[in-house]
Amino acid sequence: MEKEMLEIKNINFSNVWLDFEISFPQNTFTTISGPNNCGKTTLIRILEEKIKKEFPTFTIKTVIPEEIVFTMNTIKEEIELYLEGTEFSLEEQKTIYKNTIKQWKLTKLEKEDPNQFDRKNKIRLQLALAILKKPKILLLDCITTPFSRAERKEILEEIQKYQIQEKSTVVMTTHILEDSLIGEYLYILKNNEILLQGVPLEVLEKDNIINKAGLNLPFMIDLSVKLKDYNLLKETELNINKMVELLWK
């Protein structure tokens, strides 16, 4: 069965009418990338507004790091506030709290004021809260930026786990192309238009276009493309050990 598409037409950026249409298959993880100032944050905001209008029954949660503000003085209070009005009993809320802080590595910050957290932990907590209400659509704006490579992998795997479990739609912007490999579809924007789109690995193999767009190709993809050009490799290989084995059997 073909996935139902979440079609967003006629995106309006800062009063400049654009021709492109952007669409996301439902229940998938889509990444939107592009150089600085290509409008990634603006697009997330516009998407949120459009989706709310066109799909009013869908629950949406948006995480934009620059806009994160917490209401309460501790993580526990923040989670309790989020779960207010839900069907969870007090016992269940306690379990949710314990699981959440463990899952998002916030245990050491239990007694701290979330508004005093560093950026990474603010993002972790905001993601944790966003996912608590099991939104149908999760919009994430450059949430991986302050994390190391290993931390990004962990965070993205948590989001992907959620997306698969709850069959939700995730749309994430990032300037780190490697992040897109976790998803099923990738758009690359530049100068208010779609430069490339498609399955992430296939898009990332268009190295000339991506380099000209001012983006950093992940090393193994960059190297794979070059080796393929010289017929030294048949397929893109992301694992260093495997690539070395393939080159020097």
Next chain:
Amino acid sequence: MEMKNYQYDEWNLNIKLEENKLIGIMGEDKNKLLEILSLKKLGKGIVKVGTEKITSENILKYRKKISYIKEKNNYPYFLSIIEKIMQEKIEKENITIKNKEKKMRDSLRIVGLSPSYLKRDINTLSSSEKKKVTLAIGLLSNPDIILIEDAFEGLDKENEKKRIRLFQRLKDQYQKTIIVTTNDSNILYSYMDEMILLKEKKIYLIGHPTEIYLKTEELEANNFEVPEIVKFSTIARKKKIKIDYHKDVRDIMKDIYKHVS
């Protein structure tokens, strides 16, 4: 700058940093080390800048030589116009400048921004523009040492390269020492003169990136990120394929081509 048995919060530091270098710090609490180096507060132990020992009597003089640029500066709405932010800094820090307007324009020019940015609201800027402006503000005091938190965070490849060229110019042309923190081992490996790896509030390793990253297995065993371009050469060399260590994928590509039969 040199610190001997320098105690600050839970840290105990022994470190010697040469001037006029581009130095990168990576690891847990990297921004805390930057805060310590800023001398905003004096800890216990010995700190020297040049040959002079820093004490509570002369610390103000040395603080003025250091500009500490934090990643996030929250500006209230009444102080968000860049010209006003700059003027406030000049007054608050008693920075002696003959021609303030020229100095503000020059600081913007050095970072690649036009004087028209003086009239802009910092909260309306993109993240790459904000980084440039906060650096321009930091340059007003004509510091010898510039400390920049998460100096490359959020920058695409083009802006990252522009930032590196700017830091190199500040180092070479204006004799500044630039100390940055970053999460990106590729940046440390490709561009820094010296790097510091931190673990458990201690300096784990300090030295030239090309030497430090040769210790691939040790670094990975201690959960430090190693650039993939380095890992590739290390793994190939374990199989007796003499691939050199390179910084550019095109160079490693040429080397691989030579060694593939």
